[in-house]
Amino acid sequence: AAAAAAGPFSLREVLDAFRRCVTEQREVLLEPYLSGWRGLIRFLQSLGAVFSFISKDVVTKVALLEAHRQQHPSGAFVFPPFGVVFFPPLTHLTQLPFSLSFLQSLGAVFSFISKDAVAKVALLEAHRQQHRFVSLQSLVQHELAAGPAALRARPDSGCRTVLRLHRALRWLQLFLEGLRSGEPRTSVLCTDAYNASLAEHHPWVVRKAATVAFCALPSRDAFLEIMNVGSAEEAVAMLGEAIPYIGDVYGITQELFAEHKLLDLP
Numbered sequence: 001a002a003a004a005a006a007g008p009f010s011l012r013e014v015l016d017a018f019r020r021c022v023t024e025q026r027e028v029l030l031e032p033y034l035s036g037w038r039g040l041i042r043f044l045q046s047l048g049a050v051f052s053f054i055s056k057d058v059v060t061k062v063a064l065l066e067a068h069r070q071q072h073p074s075g076a077f078v079f080p081p082f083g084v085v086f087f088p089p090l091t092h093l094t095q096l097p098f099s100l101s102f103l104q105s106l107g108a109v110f111s112f113i114s115k116d117a118v119a120k121v122a123l124l125e126a127h128r129q130q131h132r133f134v135s136l137q138s139l140v141q142h143e144l145a146a147g148p149a150a151l152r153a154r155p156d157s158g159c160r161t162v163l164r165l166h167r168a169l170r171w172l173q174l175f176l177e178g179l180r181s182g183e184p185r186t187s188v189l190c191t192d193a194y195n196a197s198l199a200e201h202h203p204w205v206v207r208k209a210a211t212v213a214f215c216a217l218p219s220r221d222a223f224l225e226i227m228n229v230g231s232a233e234e235a236v237a238m239l240g241e242a243i244p245y246i247g248d249v250y251g252i253t254q255e256l257f258a259e260h261k262l263l264d265l266p
């Protein structure tokens with residue numbers, strides 16, 4: 001597990017983890033479930049790192065330009081490339097810091113999402129070790145034993161935490177299906193997947209922030225490359241293999257939570 005935690009993201013690892021999840025008795029094993037999530041989080045962290053790398057670079061350039069500007073206070077400076085890519089359109093040097101803070105806030109959104117996922121995985125890992133839960137079913141059974149009211153009142157229950165990841169897993173399934181379908185605009189794929197899954201559970205401000213951040217996602221080709229499984233064709237083939245396993249884990253969890261009326265845990 002320690003070795004698996006290092007190194008770059010690989011879709012194969014995530015696929016293997018979700019494949020190991022479901023037993024013949026249709027139980028969802030917690031250990032591979034959490035490893036699958038750890039693999040996904042690594043991917044998300046690398047996105048956050050890209051943004052913070054870019055914004056650090058821009059910070060030094062802004063400082064340099066700011067020094068120039070102060071030396072020549074009257075000089076208007078046109079920056080078409082930034083103006084095209086970022087809002088607000090940049091036509092004057094004094095606007096540069098605003099574009100920069102936009103870039104930094106994108107990085108912040110991605111690191112916010114990954115911090116939330118990291119915290120949830122860590123909480124579940126602690127529950128798993130403390131009670132030696134093997135499966136999701138045993139976790140649910142154990143927490144329900146105290147009664148549904150007590151479970152609903154707990155902000156740190158394993159069940160409500162799994163439910164958050166479960167909804168995000170649906171997003172992942174839809175997003176990966178979209179990538180496989182060939183649609184080149186990842187921001188559209190991601191937004192559609194989000195609107196059909198997580199969005200209804202998030203407050204307005206989170207929905208807006210997420211939707212803006214999605215516009216900055218890498219291209220489809222870049223995604224297929226980041227998967228680290230070879231050519232674009234091989235990546236698409238592996239997606240075809242991975243999606244049913246993720247769908248299976250999602251479906252079993254959905255049924256389990258519906259059966260115990262846990263789908264709306266606060």
Ligand code: 1Q0
Pocket residue numbers: 011040041043044112113116117164165168171172190194198206210217223224226227266
């Ligand atoms: C690829 C781009 C990643 C986009 C991730 C999409 C998810 C958007 C999430 C929106 C913001 C969520 C911020 C947290 C809000 C929490 O309040 C919320 C509720 O929790 P609570 O405790 O307050 O009730 N938390 C959640 O809803 C959980 C969200 C977890 C999101 C985990 C997303 C993991 C994504 C991994 C990246 C996988 C990309 C795989 C692509 C593979 C192809 C190379």
